[in-house]
Amino acid sequence: MTSDLFARTRTLFEIPDGVIYLDGNSLGVMPKAARERVITELDVSWGRELIRAWNTCGWIDLPSKIGDRIATLIGAPPGSVVVADSTSINLYKALTSALQLSGDRRVILSDSGNFPTDLYVAEGVIRTLDRGLSLKIVAPEDIEAAIDADVAVLMLTEVDYRTGRMHDMARLTARAQAAGALTIWDLAHSCGALPVDLTGANADFAIGCSYKYLNGGPGAPAFIYVRPDHQPKIQPALSAWMGHAAPFAFPLNYTPAPAIDRMRTGTPPVLSLAALDSALTVWDGISMQDVRQRSMELSDLFIARVEALCPELELASPRDATKRGSQVSFRFHEGYAAMQALIADNVIGDFRAPDIMRFGFTPLYIGFAEVEEAARRLARIISENRWDRPEFKARSKVT
């Protein structure tokens, strides 16, 4: 039974007392196993083994070992995913790699629902390559029509960070490839939230974040997927020693590692990596289909309750659960202040400019009763105008 399943997974997390946490789409809750692992890394690996830990504690293999763990969650074969750097840096690798395979085409196509850092990375690639490339940004619903023979790379985030609207990865990948373009999928709001099938969709590249639905810890390293047949054709723009075929021979010239390991760069942040490695054990024995089913039920319930109780809020997410990720967003003219008031009432979501109140649903540790209670508290804040206080309107540095 899936309710037993999720009652069990909930026990794997350190959930703060009294908090209803609907922000796992921004920073996942700490798995107990991650906490224990980091303490072991401190006391045993760094503390006692010191430099030997690269061998004795397996530090050197963590990026590919964790990559293979993540691969099982996104429909990728072993040896096609590696963990390294941040999502932004991995997108730089993916874009510069894709542009090595795309001939003379000059357009990077994306949409205005993409997470802005992806667009900034594309700007940086265009400026740096300085060969007449351009970034074309259209509305999400216009993407399919904008795929033409000028497009070198279609670069999209599958699930919109603000609205949760989902692109059809398989369909758009097929369309792009039929037009001769390559695809890069950002799975930041997909991996761990819903079934992803990179192999089935024939995606060329993918990148993603491990601190949201994968619960890897704040700023945990990101991942990159390269379709196996592309791997040997790529000369990494970010060529560095951990991506070398023989890093500890210390030759003066770069020879890329045989496969996905060439996407590694410098020495990785081991404490953060190790937290992620153990955080991923919560997925052992979990079916992503079960997670998706529960996520849709939780988010449908939230929409129903909020709409019943708060007519002032406007749904910003697709009403059809199959068309959105594992989050629900509402528009409210004082969304920032209302979210601060809600957080003060121990229901944690977040705000995205200009007016989006965003709520993430993570079945591994959030249940129906909490979703109902969150909707009730939100309704009270709105009906009592509790957001209308200076302390809730004062903007923090990070929103």
Add this chain to the structure above:
Amino acid sequence: MTSDLFARTRTLFEIPDGVIYLDGNSLGVMPKAARERVITELDVSWGRELIRAWNTCGWIDLPSKIGDRIATLIGAPPGSVVVADSTSINLYKALTSALQLSGDRRVILSDSGNFPTDLYVAEGVIRTLDRGLSLKIVAPEDIEAAIDADVAVLMLTEVDYRTGRMHDMARLTARAQAAGALTIWDLAHSCGALPVDLTGANADFAIGCSYKYLNGGPGAPAFIYVRPDHQPKIQPALSAWMGHAAPFAFPLNYTPAPAIDRMRTGTPPVLSLAALDSALTVWDGISMQDVRQRSMELSDLFIARVEALCPELELASPRDATKRGSQVSFRFHEGYAAMQALIADNVIGDFRAPDIMRFGFTPLYIGFAEVEEAARRLARIISENRWDRPEFKARSKVT
């Protein structure tokens, strides 16, 4: 008295029982403050505050706060150093930035004593920019003569990772700038090891590692320095949201942050960052001149004892302590096996191909008695041919 000083600093570290650790130049010993800090980040920041910790626990400011701490150790003004990514990624940023300021010149000049990843990064930059740049690698002693009007960027590591030989940063920077070139200094084996004066040397860019003499933890994030007058002129190649002027406004276009913060990229690995932040507190009240003086005494002692006891070993480092960093290397034809035998005898150094046995001296936690004992154990291993066993000759993945 400096002996009291270093007796005190030693108590700030978790030194494993029975181990003489002469590899702080590869991975520094864990400061107790770093361990405590990481546990607080787990139990309070991630565990309880969750997403709120970006504001309430100051996560968002860590990269510039730590950058300013490091700045005080390398002669850089506040606001000129930021912590982000790895040394390799930061070198990519520095090189692509320097090449924006260097006009039509086409040569990146470096030396064969540079750490190979720096050369690999330069290769990646050259391939990616694809505008006729080339990497010229000369012997370290030929660098000065090789600086000519073709050189766009002089890219050097101040202290040679194998031999410890030190370049004269001020002199070479002046020579390069007189010839119209820019300079990038890799301080991996300098920061925390000896006094560095980036402002005095008028260095253009610098990068460095925080897990060696800064004891920040395995793979702790690296730093980048950009001379303040260059900062506003640079359009980052790796443009991403944490380097944006207004990341939480989420505009579709990139506008770089005003100063050094534009060198930030994606979301940083917070657990590793926090460890580094607290690790740096061991430097409070420490004079780098005192550290340097003690480091030279320790390494001079080691050379004297090893040369007296082990005629089979050949000194690979400069004999003059003022010409080397805080490490000493010896050549031995079976250096790998001899180092494994020494490690089995609880003296930890490391090996660098093809035949270098490398020993780092970190006055903050290593004293004279340990240095003498290390030399004695090394001498026994050599005189007894104890390295000549299969278990010591079998190569590990990481050497």
